Amino acid sequence: MNExxxxxxxxxxxxxxxxxxxFLVLVAIFAHVIAPFDYDEANRDVRLEPPSSDHWFGTDExxxxxxxxVLYGSRIALRVAILGVSIxxxxxxTLGLISGxxxxxxxxxxxxxxxxxxSLPPIIMSMAVISIIGKGLDNTIIAISVVSxxxxxxxxxxxxxxxxNMAFVETALAYNESHPSILFRYILPxxxxxxIVLVSLSIPNxxxxxxxxxxxxxxxxxxxxxxxxxxxxSILYLLNAPWLAVFPGIALVYTVFAFNLLGExxxxxxxxxxxxx
Amino acid sequence: xxxxxARRLLQGILLVIVVSILVFSMLHLMPGDPxxxxxxxxxxxxxxxxxxxxxxxxLPLHQQYLRWVKNILRGDFGVSIRSxxxxxxxxxxxxxxxxxxxxxxxxxxxxxxxxxxxxAAYKKDSFFDRAVITTSLLFAALPSFWIAVMLIxxxxxxxxxxxxxxxxxAKHYILPVLxxxxxxIAGMLRMAKSEVLDVLNERFVFTAYAKGLDxxxxxxxxxxxxxxxxxxxxxxxxxxxxxxxxxxxxNIFVIPGMGGLMTQAIINQDMFVVxxxxxxxxxxxxxxxxxADLLIAALDPRIRVSLSExxx
Numbered sequence: 001m002n003e004x005x006x007x008x009x010x011x012x013x014x015x016x017x018x019x020x021x022x023f024l025v026l027v028a029i030f031a032h033v034i035a036p037f038d039y040d041e042a043n044r045d046v047r048l049e050p051p052s053s054d055h056w057f058g059t060d061e062x063x064x065x066x067x068x069x070v071l072y073g074s075r076i077a078l079r080v081a082i083l084g085v086s087i088x089x090x091x092x093x094t095l096g097l098i099s100g101x102x103x104x105x106x107x108x109x110x111x112x113x114x115x116x117x118x119s120l121p122p123i124i125m126s127m128a129v130i131s132i133i134g135k136g137l138d139n140t141i142i143a144i145s146v147v148s149x150x151x152x153x154x155x156x157x158x159x160x161x162x163x164x165n166m167a168f169v170e171t172a173l174a175y176n177e178s179h180p181s182i183l184f185r186y187i188l189p190x191x192x193x194x195x196i197v198l199v200s201l202s203i204p205n206x207x208x209x210x211x212x213x214x215x216x217x218x219x220x221x222x223x224x225x226x227x228x229x230x231x232x233x234s235i236l237y238l239l240n241a242p243w244l245a246v247f248p249g250i251a252l253v254y255t256v257f258a259f260n261l262l263g264e265x266x267x268x269x270x271x272x273x274x275x276x277x
Numbered sequence: 278x279x280x281x282x283a284r285r286l287l288q289g290i291l292l293v294i295v296v297s298i299l300v301f302s303m304l305h306l307m308p309g310d311p312x313x314x315x316x317x318x319x320x321x322x323x324x325x326x327x328x329x330x331x332x333x334x335x336l337p338l339h340q341q342y343l344r345w346v347k348n349i350l351r352g353d354f355g356v357s358i359r360s361x362x363x364x365x366x367x368x369x370x371x372x373x374x375x376x377x378x379x380x381x382x383x384x385x386x387x388x389x390x391x392x393x394x395x396x397a398a399y400k401k402d403s404f405f406d407r408a409v410i411t412t413s414l415l416f417a418a419l420p421s422f423w424i425a426v427m428l429i430x431x432x433x434x435x436x437x438x439x440x441x442x443x444x445x446x447a448k449h450y451i452l453p454v455l456x457x458x459x460x461x462i463a464g465m466l467r468m469a470k471s472e473v474l475d476v477l478n479e480r481f482v483f484t485a486y487a488k489g490l491d492x493x494x495x496x497x498x499x500x501x502x503x504x505x506x507x508x509x510x511x512x513x514x515x516x517x518x519x520x521x522x523x524x525x526x527x528n529i530f531v532i533p534g535m536g537g538l539m540t541q542a543i544i545n546q547d548m549f550v551v552x553x554x555x556x557x558x559x560x561x562x563x564x565x566x567x568x569a570d571l572l573i574a575a576l577d578p579r580i581r582v583s584l585s586e587x588x589x
Contacts (some may be wrong), residue, residue, distance in 0.1 A: 120559050189457050211420065
């Protein structure tokens with residue numbers, strides 16, 4: 001316990017990041033309690049009203065409360081983070097373990113695929129995937145994630161190929177343990193610190209890309225309170241209702257910044273060597 | 278060097294071939310028959326069968342692929358389903374626009390980011406260093422499209438000094454280029470700083486000082502030259518991200534480039550246009566990656582040596 005307190009005292013990024021992300025998670029969980037209105041509750045009488053005591057962030061073109069919509073938007077951001085990163089981890093870690101452990105042709109194929117997705121523009125590739133599987137928030141999350149697992153695969157591959165020559169793996173082999181058992185019981189646990197760091201570093205990118213695609217009209221569809229969607233519809237009202245563009249944007253920047261801080265903090269804590277890159 | 282160039286080109290060609298196979302299969306991965314996508318429901322089945330033959334969709338897949346590649350090599354990307362015009366003709370107008378936009382943005386990033394990074398490294402831990410790095414961290418968290426919306430709000434709507442959309446005069450460049458570059462400058466300068474710091478700690482820098490060279494000569498001839506190489510690498514490697522950024526920004530400012538075209542094509546399910554866009558942007562990216570690698574190899578004697586050693 002004292003150790004944890006000491007870490008928190010020393011690691012400023014981690015402290016700030018945890019607080020900011022924790023606040024975001026609380027907002028997302030209790031959005032329905034905090035929000036004064038429902039996110040799709042339209043009131044014709046208060047269209048495009050500036051911020052007031054009734055509507056803290058003003059109202060949009062349908063008379064919906066922007067404050068409530070921004071709060072509910074945090075749920076979408078977290079959904080993107082959880083779903084997106086799970087897919088990336090599943091693909092990247094599995095491929096990384098397999099290619100690092102078995103080497104040879106498997107390794108070459110996986111490395112080639114990783115290089116392929118790594119070197120092409122992610123937004124373009126996800127747009128190509130969306131053109132196949134269709135628009136929508138979940139499809140967008142899938143599209144982003146199937147093209148952004150390369151970093152997981154690379155890091156896990158490197159760890160695995162150095163771990164597999166360690167004595168404890170050789171011992172396991174001598175005791176006739178099966179390959180899957182060695183991979184999951186001996187090697188995977190040793191890669192988890194690196195994976196945690198990568199997760200926290202890839203969350204902001206995933207959220208940013210998904211929001212960008214929603215902004216382009218390919219992701220979340222109306223009346224979703226998605227921040228990207230809110231920003232793209234705000235462009236029409238920039239002159240009369242700038243609050244429509246300001247608040248969802250601030251929420252997005254807050255979220256990205258919070259996860260960035262957390263990621264930096266975790267990196268210092270868990271994997272100092274990654275820092276050099 | 279020659280073998281390295283050849284090998285790097287070969288890798289690039291392999292990459293392009295794999296991408297082309299993926300792009301080709303997009304049409305077949307989509308739910309439903311390609312002909313159904315192109316035609317109306319009312320079109321009689323005989324006409325559809327005829328179209329299938331005409332497009333070669335009744336052939337085995339590998340023959341279809343070869344046919345498709347042959348057409349593309351001849352500059353035939355098919356016909357847009359929506360506008361019924363040749364996709365290649367549309368590209369001819371659109372590609373230069375995107376290249377101009379991304380090129381200008383990259384240049385701005387480079388010209389602002391690198392000098393700031395050099396200064397920050399040189400004056401490490403000073404007030405200037407900390408101010409620049411903190412600002413850049415903040416900008417890195419700002420999504421380009423939000424920057425764009427804010428810039429439009431300030432300069433286009435309220436001050437009314439810059440145009441909001443289109444791409445006809447130099448003034449039209451300012452807001453889109455800034456939107457793309459602001460985030461990129463942040464990345465570029467942090468990278469430049471860390472590269473310069475690395476070089477400052479190299480042994481040849483100490484050697485240069487030990488030889489009795491003055492500070493200026495060391496910084497310009499040794500540190501700057503060696504940092505530029507490393508920075509150039511990142512410069513080319515960041516190209517895919519800049520292109521991604523341009524896709525979004527083009528939509529906001531209604532710039533008639535590849536990004537706007539591609540977004541509309543996806544929404545309209547205009548498959549041939551999407552295929553063409555993905556293929557062209559991918560090839561551009563692969564090319565710039567190869568260029569980056571060759572450039573480094575040509576400029577840095579150490580990499581050149583390690584390459585030729587690796588080959589023997």
